Amino acid sequence: MRDRTVLHIEDNEYNRKIVRQLLSRTSFKLLEAADGEEGVAVAQRELPDLILMDVQLPKLSGLDATRQLRADPRTAKIPLVVVTSFALSGDDRRAMDAGASAYLAKPYSPRDLMALIHKFLPDN
Amino acid sequence: MRRTTVAERTPLPVVALLASPLGGLVRAVARVRASVHVKLLAAFLVIALLFIAMTAVSLLAVAETARQTTLLDEAHERVGWSRQIEQALAMQMHFTSMALLSQGAESVGLILRENNRFNDTLERLQTAAPPEERALIQSIRVAQDDAMATVADIANALRDRRLADAMTALRTRQEPIYQKIEALVSSLVAAEETRMASLRSSIAAAQGRSLRLTAGFAVVSVALALLAGFVISWSFILPVREARGFLSEVAEGRFGGKIVVPNRDEFGALAEHMNWMSQELHRLDDEQRVAAEQLRGLNDRLALASRAKSEFLANMSHELRTPLNAILGFTEIMLDGLYGEVPTELREPLVDIQTNGRHLLRLINDVLDLSKIEAGRLELGVAEYSVQEIVDVVHASLKSLAIEKGLTFTARVAPDIPPAWGDGRRLMQCLLNLTGNALKFTRRGRVDLDVRLEGDWLTYRVTDTGIGIPKDEIDKIFAEFRQVDTTITREYGGTGLGLSITKRLVEMHGGRIGVDSELGKGSTFFFTVPLHTDGELS
Ligand SMILES: Nc1ncnc2c1ncn2[C@@H]1O[C@H](COP(=O)(O)OP(=O)(O)OP(=O)(O)O)[C@@H](O)[C@H]1O
Numbered sequence: 001m002r003d004r005t006v007l008h009i010e011d012n013e014y015n016r017k018i019v020r021q022l023l024s025r026t027s028f029k030l031l032e033a034a035d036g037e038e039g040v041a042v043a044q045r046e047l048p049d050l051i052l053m054d055v056q057l058p059k060l061s062g063l064d065a066t067r068q069l070r071a072d073p074r075t076a077k078i079p080l081v082v083v084t085s086f087a088l089s090g091d092d093r094r095a096m097d098a099g100a101s102a103y104l105a106k107p108y109s110p111r112d113l114m115a116l117i118h119k120f121l122p123d124n
Numbered sequence: 125m126r127r128t129t130v131a132e133r134t135p136l137p138v139v140a141l142l143a144s145p146l147g148g149l150v151r152a153v154a155r156v157r158a159s160v161h162v163k164l165l166a167a168f169l170v171i172a173l174l175f176i177a178m179t180a181v182s183l184l185a186v187a188e189t190a191r192q193t194t195l196l197d198e199a200h201e202r203v204g205w206s207r208q209i210e211q212a213l214a215m216q217m218h219f220t221s222m223a224l225l226s227q228g229a230e231s232v233g234l235i236l237r238e239n240n241r242f243n244d245t246l247e248r249l250q251t252a253a254p255p256e257e258r259a260l261i262q263s264i265r266v267a268q269d270d271a272m273a274t275v276a277d278i279a280n281a282l283r284d285r286r287l288a289d290a291m292t293a294l295r296t297r298q299e300p301i302y303q304k305i306e307a308l309v310s311s312l313v314a315a316e317e318t319r320m321a322s323l324r325s326s327i328a329a330a331q332g333r334s335l336r337l338t339a340g341f342a343v344v345s346v347a348l349a350l351l352a353g354f355v356i357s358w359s360f361i362l363p364v365r366e367a368r369g370f371l372s373e374v375a376e377g378r379f380g381g382k383i384v385v386p387n388r389d390e391f392g393a394l395a396e397h398m399n400w401m402s403q404e405l406h407r408l409d410d411e412q413r414v415a416a417e418q419l420r421g422l423n424d425r426l427a428l429a430s431r432a433k434s435e436f437l438a439n440m441s442h443e444l445r446t447p448l449n450a451i452l453g454f455t456e457i458m459l460d461g462l463y464g465e466v467p468t469e470l471r472e473p474l475v476d477i478q479t480n481g482r483h484l485l486r487l488i489n490d491v492l493d494l495s496k497i498e499a500g501r502l503e504l505g506v507a508e509y510s511v512q513e514i515v516d517v518v519h520a521s522l523k524s525l526a527i528e529k530g531l532t533f534t535a536r537v538a539p540d541i542p543p544a545w546g547d548g549r550r551l552m553q554c555l556l557n558l559t560g561n562a563l564k565f566t567r568r569g570r571v572d573l574d575v576r577l578e579g580d581w582l583t584y585r586v587t588d589t590g591i592g593i594p595k596d597e598i599d600k601i602f603a604e605f606r607q608v609d610t611t612i613t614r615e616y617g618g619t620g621l622g623l624s625i626t627k628r629l630v631e632m633h634g635g636r637i638g639v640d641s642e643l644g645k646g647s648t649f650f651f652t653v654p655l656h657t658d659g660e661l662s
């Protein structure tokens with residue numbers, strides 16, 4: 001069975017580094033993108049098993065990128081977690097409306113993030 | 125929309141009358157420079173004078189009739205007297221004949237008595253008779269004197285027993301004289317009767333005349349009263365109608381019109397005032413329009429600014445959280461040993477970084493919340509929520525802190541509470557703030573959560589056995605950045621935003637917040653919100 005890929009779309013290098021660090025101990029293969037357009041392109045090319053999408057991205061916002069991926073039949077079914085600014089800001093509702101499978105409020109605990117990844121990509 | 129009432133519809137005859145010269149009269153009366161009071165008084169006065177004149181004329185007619193009736197009575201009396209004269213004459217003749225037959229002188233006395241009666245009556249008749257009859261009466265008197273002379277001669281002849289002479293005197297002198305007198309009296313009676321007839325007809329004529337005059341006056345008075353009534357009332361009604369139309373125009377918001385009435389009375393003054401009012405309204409309306417236009421512009425710019433501000437806030441929120449995410453994330457994975465075993469002496473500073481990072485995060489959240497509320501940009505996400513769930517989450521997330529501080533921490537939700545409507549997460553934030561405070565400001569004892577339903581209102585209550593709040597501080601703690609004792613704050617952290625945010629969130633739900641506290645004994649914070657908050661309230 002091929003390694004499952006996780007695409008992390010986030011413009012902040014340090015936050016990408018944390019996820020990189022978290023996944024380095026696992027069998028997941030990590031793909032990264034630093035803006036919305038790149039994220040959509042990588043997703044459509046690589047068809048990952050899970051997408052982590054920051055809500056606020058350069059060039060194309062996380063919500064717009066989500067909508068584009070949901071509109072594309074190849075990527076429509078891929079589990080997608082939107083990282084929102086603040087649970088109470090209304091971002092969560094907007095994320096779900098755009099087609100996210102789940103959302104996670106920033107700042108998130110790395111432990112919670114790993115739990116979410118395992119939920120969508122269970123070990124079998 | 126112009127409202128038409130029954131009173132406003134003019135009956136057709138009135139329309140016709142107003143179109144006739146009468147309309148001109150109405151306007152002329154309106155134009156008279158006199159007060160309504162004076163106009164009404166004048167109209168009443170004219171009519172009253174007319175009635176007075178009518179009364180005077182009929183009184184005069186009555187007096188005339190009475191005079192003629194008296195004349196009639198007098199003539200009647202005179203006729204009576206004339207008849208008495210005739211009778212006396214007949215008696216004289218009778219007694220003369222009797223004297224001749226009885227050949228005695230006693231009858232002469234009776235004749236003299238009748239003669240006296242004749243003379244008396246004639247005397248009365250003469251004084252009462254109109255001048256034209258005096259001559260006739262005089263001839264009667266002369267004839268009577270002749271007759272009396274003859275009677276004396278007859279009496280003398282009888283006394284001297286000259287019967288033949290007496291007979292001759294009677295036949296040749298006395299009888300012609302009596303016939304003459306009788307003829308004279310008859311013509312007197314005839315004259316009086318003619319006079320009576322003419323008097324009667326003149327009385328009838330006078331009565332007819334006075335009847336016609338009275339009727340004429342009555343008709344003219346009534347007509348004049350109607351005319352005055354019509355003219356005066358319409359000279360008032362026309363401006364009132366004009367004003368009504370004008371006012372409904374104003375009521376519909378069409379200002380600046382002008383009302384034109386011919387009146388120079390109180391109605392004219394009223395119309396002038398209304399014109400002034402309309403002008404003034406027009407001016408104010410224009411000013412108002414300009415102001416509204418300016419306000420709209422300002423409002424648009426403000427809305428733009430407000431949108432920019434809330435966009436800025438949203439961006440800011442994310443910008444602040446992104447590095448914080450890295451700080452807290454790295455700390456956590458280090459503490460979790462992802463970079464290898466953490467040396468014991470580094471553990472404490474790492475936990476300190478984590479504590480302060482979390483504090484900074486809460487601060488960011490609170491400040492952003494508050495500024496959003498201030499800007500009116502915070503919207504409640506109203507949905508169904510479970511009270512039990514809220515209380516469970518709050519209890520679960522603060523249980524470890526209570527255990528750490530050695531406090532008893534209980535939560536109780538009344539069993540009869542149905543699913544509620546409101547922003548569940550915001551209400552949870554409120555309960556978290558109050559419970560967090562209770563745990564923070566309590567060193568020994570307990571903290572109890574309790575939710576009850578009273579009617580349509582939910583009351584969330586947090587009771588602690590903590591330090592309490594001084595009376596003079598109770599009203600102030602709900603203000604931003606307000607803290608009673610900064611030493612505790614230094615010990616536990618906090619900025620004094622929790623209560624003010626909680627208060628505003630509760631109020632956005634249409635509820636209210638309150639506290640009972642005794643210094644050194646403890647505090648009970650509670651907030652009451654409707655079981656069903658509708659989204660409009662926010
Ligand atoms: N349960 C309580 N017992 C005693 N004092 C209280 C209690 N709750 C609040 N206070 C007083 O009210 C003040 C304001 O409370 P608030 O929650 O607004 O601020 P804070 O708790 O100091 O800081 P923050 O909540 O922003 O971290 C507190 O500093 C404290 O002095």
Ligand SMILES: [Mg+2]
Binds near residue numbers: 621622623
């Ligand atoms: Mg507080």
